[in-house]
Amino acid sequence: MKISITGTPGCGKSTISKLLSKRTGLKHVNVNRIIKSKKLYSGYDKKRKAYIANLRKVKAYTRKLDDVILDSHLSHDLNPDIVFVLRCRPYELGQRMKKRRWRKAKVEENIEAEIIGSISWETRKHKKVFEIDTTSKTPLQIAKRLESIINGKSKKSDKVDWLK
Ligand SMILES: Nc1ncnc2c1ncn2[C@@H]1O[C@H](COP(=O)(O)OP(=O)(O)OP(=O)(O)O)[C@@H](O)[C@H]1O
Ligand SMILES: [Mg+2]
Known part of the structure; x- marks a missing residue:
């Protein structure tokens, strides 16, 4: 079981992943931290002060993992069984x-990305994706909701459109 917790930076991925990990026993994997520590990047974006992930290397690394919560705005691209998009x-x-x-x-860049719903758009082709409004x-409350979806007790996904 591989769970992806994705969403705009600052939406609460790590907070929720840690809590969900405690409650379910699934291992919390902070993908962004691993990209840095295992050097799974192709360069450094000076303007953004961030590493540029090498998705091929990240995929190769996470392929071997099981029973994990993949915490990153890239995690929906890492072949998860379920995707949660935190909004x-x-x-x-x-x-x-x-x-x-x-x-x-x-802050402004991230707010703009959330308004447009760019991560949500990126996940549109995944067969098992749940949008969760965390506002x-x-x-x-959020972790419990995710748990009930993972356990098959709920199938409720939110329809989020901040432009409406
Ligand atoms: N449900 C919530 N309600 C209020 N504050 C929250 C909630 N979830 C997270 N936060 C707060 O929002 C901030 C960002 O949370 P967090 O670091 O978990 O986000 P993130 O999505 O992992 O960010 P990043 O993409 O940078 O790793 C933190 O200060 C955290 O305490
Ligand atoms: Mg985080």
Whole structure:
């Protein structure tokens, strides 16, 4: 079982992944951290101050893993069995990012990506994808919801469109 927790940066992927890992026993894998530590990148984007992932290498690394929660905005591309796209109302996403003191340009870029729904769009061809609106929800509420989908007790996916 491979679970992907994806979504715009700052939407709560790591918070939810850690909690879900505690509750289910599935291992939490912070893919972005592994990209750095195992050097699974093809370069460094100076402007964004971020490594450019080498998807081929990341896929080769994660292929060997099982019973994991893949935590990354790239994780839906890593052949998961289920994809959870965490969504967050742009205003609240901005508040969450402010708490983390990110650069203004990065905050704005991420808010824009969430408004457009770019990650959600990238996941559209996956056969088992659930959109989860995390706005005004506690991490525990969200983790419980994910659990019930994983256990087959729920099939509810949210229809999120911030442009409406
Ligand atoms: N459901 C929630 N309600 C309120 N705040 C939250 C919630 N989930 C996460 N946060 C807060 O939002 C911030 C970003 O969360 P987190 O680091 O989990 O996001 P992320 O998606 O992993 O980000 P990144 O893509 O940069 O790794 C943190 O300060 C976290 O405490
Ligand atoms: Mg994270």
